[in-house]
Amino acid sequence: xxxxxxxxxxxxxxxxxxxxxxxxxxxxxxxxxxxxxxxxxxxxxxxxxxxxxxxxxxxxxxxxxxxxxxxxxxxxxxxxxxxxxxxxxxxxxxxxxxxxxxxxxxxxxxxxxxxxxxxxxxxxxxxxxxxxxxxxxxxxxxxxxxxxxxxxxxxxxxxxxxxxxxxxxxxxxxxxxxxxxxxxxxxxxxxxxxxxxxxxxxxxxxxxxxxxxxxxxxxxxxxxxxxxxxxxxxxxxxxxxxxxxxxxxxxxxxxxxxxxxxxxxxxxxxxxxxxxxxxxxxxxxxx
Amino acid sequence: xxxxxxxxxxxxxxxxxxxxxxxxxxxxxxxxxxxxxxxxxxxxxxxxxxxxxxxxxxxxxxxxxxxxxxxxxxxxxxxxxxxxxxxxxxxxxxxxxxxxxxxxxxxxxxxxxxxxxxxxxxxxxxxxxxxxxxxxxxxxxxxxxxxxxxxxxxxxxxxxxxxxxxxxxxxxxxxxxxxxxxxxxxxxxxxxxxxxxxxxxxxxxxxxxxxxxxxxxxxxxxxxxxxxxxxxxxxxxxxxxxxxxxxxxxxxxxxxxxxxxxxxxxxxxxxxxxxxxxxxxxxxxxxxxxxxxxxxxxxxxxxxxxxxxxxxxxxxxxxxxxxxxxxxxxxxxxxxxxxxxxxxxxxxxxxxxxxxxxxxxxxxxxxxxxxxxxxxxxxxxxxxxxxxxxxxxxxxxxxxxxxxxxxxxxxxxxxxxxxxxxxxxxxxxxxxxxxxxxxxxxxxxxxxxxxxxxxxxxxxxxxxxxxxxxxxxxxxxxxxxxxxxxxxxxxxxxxxxxxxxxxxxxxxxxxxxxxxxxxxxxxxxxxxxxxxxxxxxxxxxxxxxxxxxxxxxxxxxxxxxxxxxxxxxxxxxxxxxxxxxxxxxxxxxxxxxxxxxxxxxxxxxxxxxxxxxxxxxxxxxxxx
Numbered sequence: 001x002x003x004x005x006x007x008x009x010x011x012x013x014x015x016x017x018x019x020x021x022x023x024x025x026x027x028x029x030x031x032x033x034x035x036x037x038x039x040x041x042x043x044x045x046x047x048x049x050x051x052x053x054x055x056x057x058x059x060x061x062x063x064x065x066x067x068x069x070x071x072x073x074x075x076x077x078x079x080x081x082x083x084x085x086x087x088x089x090x091x092x093x094x095x096x097x098x099x100x101x102x103x104x105x106x107x108x109x110x111x112x113x114x115x116x117x118x119x120x121x122x123x124x125x126x127x128x129x130x131x132x133x134x135x136x137x138x139x140x141x142x143x144x145x146x147x148x149x150x151x152x153x154x155x156x157x158x159x160x161x162x163x164x165x166x167x168x169x170x171x172x173x174x175x176x177x178x179x180x181x182x183x184x185x186x187x188x189x190x191x192x193x194x195x196x197x198x199x200x201x202x203x204x205x206x207x208x209x210x211x212x213x214x215x216x217x218x219x220x221x222x223x224x225x226x227x228x229x230x231x232x233x234x235x236x237x238x239x240x241x242x243x244x245x246x247x248x249x250x251x252x253x254x255x256x257x258x259x260x261x262x263x264x265x266x267x268x269x270x271x272x273x274x275x276x277x278x279x280x281x282x283x284x285x286x287x
Numbered sequence: 288x289x290x291x292x293x294x295x296x297x298x299x300x301x302x303x304x305x306x307x308x309x310x311x312x313x314x315x316x317x318x319x320x321x322x323x324x325x326x327x328x329x330x331x332x333x334x335x336x337x338x339x340x341x342x343x344x345x346x347x348x349x350x351x352x353x354x355x356x357x358x359x360x361x362x363x364x365x366x367x368x369x370x371x372x373x374x375x376x377x378x379x380x381x382x383x384x385x386x387x388x389x390x391x392x393x394x395x396x397x398x399x400x401x402x403x404x405x406x407x408x409x410x411x412x413x414x415x416x417x418x419x420x421x422x423x424x425x426x427x428x429x430x431x432x433x434x435x436x437x438x439x440x441x442x443x444x445x446x447x448x449x450x451x452x453x454x455x456x457x458x459x460x461x462x463x464x465x466x467x468x469x470x471x472x473x474x475x476x477x478x479x480x481x482x483x484x485x486x487x488x489x490x491x492x493x494x495x496x497x498x499x500x501x502x503x504x505x506x507x508x509x510x511x512x513x514x515x516x517x518x519x520x521x522x523x524x525x526x527x528x529x530x531x532x533x534x535x536x537x538x539x540x541x542x543x544x545x546x547x548x549x550x551x552x553x554x555x556x557x558x559x560x561x562x563x564x565x566x567x568x569x570x571x572x573x574x575x576x577x578x579x580x581x582x583x584x585x586x587x588x589x590x591x592x593x594x595x596x597x598x599x600x601x602x603x604x605x606x607x608x609x610x611x612x613x614x615x616x617x618x619x620x621x622x623x624x625x626x627x628x629x630x631x632x633x634x635x636x637x638x639x640x641x642x643x644x645x646x647x648x649x650x651x652x653x654x655x656x657x658x659x660x661x662x663x664x665x666x667x668x669x670x671x672x673x674x675x676x677x678x679x680x681x682x683x684x685x686x687x688x689x690x691x692x693x694x695x696x697x698x699x700x701x702x703x704x705x706x707x708x709x710x711x712x713x714x715x716x717x718x719x720x721x722x723x724x725x726x727x728x729x730x731x732x733x734x735x736x737x738x739x740x741x742x743x744x745x746x747x748x749x750x751x752x753x754x755x756x757x758x759x760x761x762x763x764x765x766x767x768x769x770x771x772x773x774x775x776x777x778x779x780x781x782x783x784x785x786x787x788x789x790x791x792x793x794x795x796x797x798x799x800x801x802x803x804x805x806x807x808x809x810x811x812x813x814x815x816x817x818x819x820x821x822x823x824x825x826x827x828x829x830x831x832x833x834x835x836x837x838x839x840x841x842x843x844x845x846x847x848x849x850x851x852x853x854x855x856x857x858x859x860x861x862x863x864x865x866x867x868x869x870x871x872x873x874x875x876x877x878x879x880x881x882x883x884x885x886x887x888x889x890x891x892x893x894x895x896x897x898x899x900x901x902x903x904x905x906x907x908x909x910x911x
């Protein structure tokens with residue numbers, strides 16, 4: 001499997017240069033065969049596009065990371081579910097205009113790479129919220145103190161298996177189960193029968209794979225259907241599977257806990273508290 | 288006499304001197320813009336067809352430009368214009384106090400397209416100040432490198448930025464009748480470009496999908512590849528330094544460069560034919576297109592590409608080595624050459640900030656240039672950059688750009704200016720591929736896949752948006768042949784064993800030195816003026832082509848080139864209601880200048896490592 005990892009950004013702008021800066025750190029990791037750290041993804045989106053187009057070999061996965069200011073607490077690391085979606089043509093034109101006149105940005109690279117078809121389906125994007133803008137190659141303490149975590153997030157994103165036919169079947173089942181459970185719970189809580197990827201994302205751990213990829217797989221196997229673009233719901237089969245997994249996962253919480261028995265416990269009917277079944281099963285049960 | 292407005296005269300030997308008997312020779316009075324703005328506001332209030340038309344940002348240009356106009360949609364004319372540079376560049380502030388040897392690397396960052404020309408201009412300024420003269424091969428490969436930057440820049444502008452304005456997709460929105468006619472109009476240049484009719488050209492100009500758009504993207508790659516064979520990387524080369532170049536040149540590099548360069552031989556024939564056909568077609572459809580973006584041919588150019596036998600890096604000899612360049616420097620007024628001497632060009636320039644977000648300055652440290660010719664207090668060697676952000680007002684200050692003027696006239700900087708001055712200047716010495724005739728420039732393009740061809744750019748009778756684009760198209764073969772000429776000279780030098788590309792130097796650690804780099808960007812004129820004191824930069828002033836072109840009104844109320852050209856533009860777009868109006872004629876005008884604004888603002892706050900890279904003033908809507 002060929003995996004390309006690379007940071008995007010200008011040099012000499014402090015936290016905003018974390019993309020190119022971290023490339024060197026990542027090279028110090030021990031990587032499995034097929035992983036390549038790329039220092040040239042900051043050379044302007046059109047140059048990157050042209051290099052990919054001319055390349056003799058193609059990547060199965062690309063992992064991009066960059067400092068992106070979105071108003072989150074400094075140091076926040078966000079693994080983005082890149083949806084392979086494009087803005088309108090006028091916006092793409094504007095992005096081309098910016099790219100050929102010197103603007104280097106993660107957003108531009110994503111859009112132009114998508115427009116020119118260079119990205120593999122498995123594209124993982126990691127944003128790091130910068131603290132402040134300052135000259136030089138030094139990071140602020142807020143970012144410096146989280147460097148290990150940021151690097152680990154990038155490493156995990158790069159190595160985490162993808163949910164498709166070629167991926168590790170155990171991993172595939174794991175994420176399928178996670179999504180089924182959350183979707184079932186989502187429905188049960190009355191949030192609605194339909195959901196979008198962003199509805200489920202907050203309930204998943206940050207290392208979850210791109211949801212769109214997972215959904216595509218689950219659509220194929222009949223666990224989900226798509227009543228409208230990018231809107232999903234459980235099929236009857238999916239609902240049953242979700243219920244089963246939810247029950248399994250939360251059985252410890254749904255059965256009577258220490259000091260509790262259910263409304264249909266035989267002790268209520270018989271008044272025989274001394275012989276309460278739950279008491280017998282749960283040491284210390286009292287009324 | 289090349290000056291009509293400045294207090295400068297010339298003795299019998301042509302030496303400039305300050306006119307005598309004037310108490311304050313450079314004094315001027317600032318005219319208020321308030322009355323004019325009051326009239327515009329009154330018109331806006333009482334006439335529904337007169338509307339504010341704001342472009343913020345102007346898209347498909349480099350960097351941050353906004354444009355405010357007031358348009359009479361009933362009478363189809365523009366009433367008022369304001370060009371707004373929305374970002375502060377600030378390199379002048381950043382460079383203060385730095386080691387002058389760093390200036391080439393830092394100032395290169397002023398532009399993400401043409402960083403190399405800033406490196407070269409800075410290197411020239413330092414060569415004059417130190418002083419140090421590069422060896423011949425160093426000069427020649429600098430010419431080769433920077434030629435290739437233009438071969439990146441011109442196709443980019445013609446097909447990615449300006450070209451879409453003439454595409455099928457835009458014309459169907461603004462003037463569908465013109466596109467229909469284009470489909471019925473055969474293309475005279477078919478043999479060169481392969482299109483049967485004008486409509487086919489317009490279809491292939493469509494953004495993102497048109498083959499001309501995509502081909503231009505490809506050609507930018509070819510140019511970049513050639514560029515990095517010498518520059519090491521693009522857009523900020525590491526090899527351009529004072530005293531020459533620091534690159535290893537061998538036959539492999541020369542061959543790799545040539546293989547890319549020759550791809551521009553055929554391409555240039557095609558591009559020229561396309562823009563000839565487009566321009567002539569529009570004139571034929573409606574002669575009023577000659578008025579779009581029209582302004583007097585008042586133009587300035589600092590010249591570019593030095594003769595290795597003439598360039599000695601001194602100000603004392605700048606008139607001589609300047610006139611031996613592959614692009615003749617000088618000034619045009621109403622299309623006529625008024626000087627080709629770098630000194631006259633230099634001493635005639637002033638920068639004004641009355642309508643910009645800067646404070647005026649009071650110093651006049653350099654009353655004369657190194658040859659004793661008078662300099663204005665507003666000349667770049669005397670100028671100080673003192674940012675003063677304030678509210679935006681059409682009556683007062685509205686831009687981060689300054690108002691440079693030559694002889695107190697608004698001048699335009701253009702790639703075409705270098706062809707115009709070379710064609711009409713009468714001093715051009717390098718005639719292997721390029722032949723000036725006085726009113727045209729003949730360019731012989733060698734055989735590649737297509738046979739050898741002679742292309743001829745003629746000085747236009749009208750200077751407008753279309754001629755700017757046509758001129759830029761001809762700048763591709765012109766630039767390619769300058770590169771070819773220099774490549775051949777480089778090969779000769781290497782055969783003779785003259786392989787040195789750099790002259791060592793020791794920068795002075797004490798005293799005061801001044802220098803100026805006269806060079807050129809893809810869009811034309813470019814200078815860096817430097818003052819060094821005790822081994823550190825005391826003052827550094829960059830004057831770019833877009834500083835000239837995007838300038839606001841000057842102290843006398845005269846508009847800058849964008850503003851003037853849009854004011855003269857008729858509204859030829861078809862629209863049924865004001866809501867449908869797209870402003871294509873105004874946009875064609877602005878984009879024809881190939882605007883290149885600073886990409887980001889870099890405000891360096893005194894005593895702080897913080898940098899601000901945000902727009903300071905953007906939206907022009909609702910501004911008084």
